[in-house]
Amino acid sequence: MNANYHHLEAMAVFAVVVEEGSFTRAATRLGHSKAHVSQLVSRLEKHFNTQLLFRTTRKLDLTEAGSIFYGHCKEIAGSVEKAQKELEAIKGTVSGSLRLSAPISFGEAFLSDITLGFNDLYPDVKFELELDNKIKDLQSENIDLAFRATTQMDDNLVPIKVGDWTEYICASPEYLENKSPIIRPQDLLDHRCLLNAPKQVPTLWHFQNETESHRVSIEAKLCVHHFPMLKKAILSGGGVGKLPSYLAETEIAEGKLVRLLPSYRTKIHPIFLVYPYQTHLPIKVRKFIDFVKNWFSERDHFLK
Numbered sequence: 001m002n003a004n005y006h007h008l009e010a011m012a013v014f015a016v017v018v019e020e021g022s023f024t025r026a027a028t029r030l031g032h033s034k035a036h037v038s039q040l041v042s043r044l045e046k047h048f049n050t051q052l053l054f055r056t057t058r059k060l061d062l063t064e065a066g067s068i069f070y071g072h073c074k075e076i077a078g079s080v081e082k083a084q085k086e087l088e089a090i091k092g093t094v095s096g097s098l099r100l101s102a103p104i105s106f107g108e109a110f111l112s113d114i115t116l117g118f119n120d121l122y123p124d125v126k127f128e129l130e131l132d133n134k135i136k137d138l139q140s141e142n143i144d145l146a147f148r149a150t151t152q153m154d155d156n157l158v159p160i161k162v163g164d165w166t167e168y169i170c171a172s173p174e175y176l177e178n179k180s181p182i183i184r185p186q187d188l189l190d191h192r193c194l195l196n197a198p199k200q201v202p203t204l205w206h207f208q209n210e211t212e213s214h215r216v217s218i219e220a221k222l223c224v225h226h227f228p229m230l231k232k233a234i235l236s237g238g239g240v241g242k243l244p245s246y247l248a249e250t251e252i253a254e255g256k257l258v259r260l261l262p263s264y265r266t267k268i269h270p271i272f273l274v275y276p277y278q279t280h281l282p283i284k285v286r287k288f289i290d291f292v293k294n295w296f297s298e299r300d301h302f303l304k
Contacts, residue, residue, distance in 0.1 A: 007047060008076060010040035011069075014052065015077035017041060018070050021060055028160060031286075033277040035155045094284050095124035101138070101146035105227035106271075107131035109246055118291050125284055133225075139276050144285055148272045159272045162293050163302030167266040168248045169205075170257045174237040182240070182260045185214040192239035195220035196230050205242065207264040214264070242266070246302070271302070 017026040017037060027034040045052050052066035062070060102111055107129060115127045130136065135150075136143055138157070153159050169188075176182075180190050185207040195203055195218060207214040221239060224230050227247055234241040235256060251257040273292055275285060296302050 007044060010044045011073040012077040012080045013037055013040045014044055015070060015073035017053075017060065018062065018066075018073075023060075027158065031158055031277075031281050033155055033158055036277055094122040094287050096282070096284050097126045097128060098145065098284060098288060099128040099130070099143045101130040101132065101136045101141075101143045103133050103147065103149065104131045105244065105247060106147055106149070108228060114292060114295055117295065118288060121291070122284070122287065125288075138274070145273055145275045145288065148274050149269045150272075151270060153272075153274060156277050157274045158277050159274045160289060160293070161270055162273050163271045163296040163299075164268050165271060165302060166245050166268050167242050168245050168252070169240060169260040169266070170234055170243050170248050170252070171240045171260060172235055172237045172256065173258055175234075175239060176258060185216045185261060185264060188216055188218065188240060192221045193218045194222045194224075194230055194233055194239045194241035196225060196227055196242065197223045198225045199223060205266070207261065207266060209264045244269075271296070 013026070013030060013032070016030055017023060020026040020029060023034050023037050023041075026032075027037045030037065041052065048065075048069075050065045051063050052069055054061040054063060100111065100115075108131065111129055111131075115129070119125060119127075130141075130143065135148070136146060138144075138146055148159070149165070169182075171182075171191075175192075180187065182188060182191065185205070188205070197203055197220070202217045202219050205216045205218050207216070222233060224233070227244060230241050231243055231247055231251075233239070234243065235251065240260065248257055248259070252259050273289060275281075275289075
């Protein structure tokens with residue numbers, strides 16, 4: 001067999017890199033890690049002994065050779081995509097087990113809705129849920145997918161961003177009654193504050209509006225490293241606390257919590273769905289990824 005046949009995958013990947021203009025975006029589209037995509041393109045350049053791309057920190061540009069080569073690779077990529085769709089059409093039903101990992105507060109808030117909604121479409125899929133604030137090793141613990149709220153990823157993981165959440169400063173109406181108003185971040189120093197933290201040490205809260213930024217050192221009367229318990233303490237009038245937007249939205253709308261300092265931005269956290277890189281992604285995983293992306297896109301309070 002001609003040695004060039006061994007480079008068919010790399011040629012198809014190269015076409016996607018050119019179309020996306022980014023190794024990162026190409027990796028997300030293909031379900032590969034960025035390192036794997038970059039390695040395949042480098043292998044092509046080494047095999048053909050020619051540079052295909054000019055790489056800079058901001059963009060990718062084709063060399064003359066790369067431009068000619070891309071035309072042929074695009075045809076291969078199109079054939080691969082068509083073949084994949086035709087194979088999917090004759091495959092069996094979406095079934096089997098999916099093992100998921102998520103932070104505790106996120107899992108308690110959403111995973112039941114997500115998994116039950118997916119089961120409505122694909123009743124033959126079974127779920128195993130691991131809720132833990134510690135980052136799991138997906139491969140060693142046989143976890144199919146995990147929800148992460150960090151941009152720090154292992155190279156062997158494929159991240160798919162599904163949304164963002166921010167932080168709300170909240171208190172109950174009962175707590176705020178007859179208390180000094182909270183108009184600027186520094187006003188928090190006159191109030192009883194509650195923290196989501198593993199131990200009782202001063203913590204900086206960061207705020208930003210259109211004209212200025214603030215850092216306030218918070219010394220809490222209560223520290224608890226569990227958002228649902230912190231939320232309960234705030235609802236009961238225990239003081240002022242910072243909650244994930246997805247945990248406070250309903251109670252704010254119902255008047256059970258008051259959002260404080262709404263004109264000041266707090267930290268924005270990304271939400272990723274990640275899975276270990278694998279050559280052939282099971283159909284149940286692909287379908288679940290599509291479902292989760294759509295689920296978040298239909299909820300306005302997740303910024304994207």
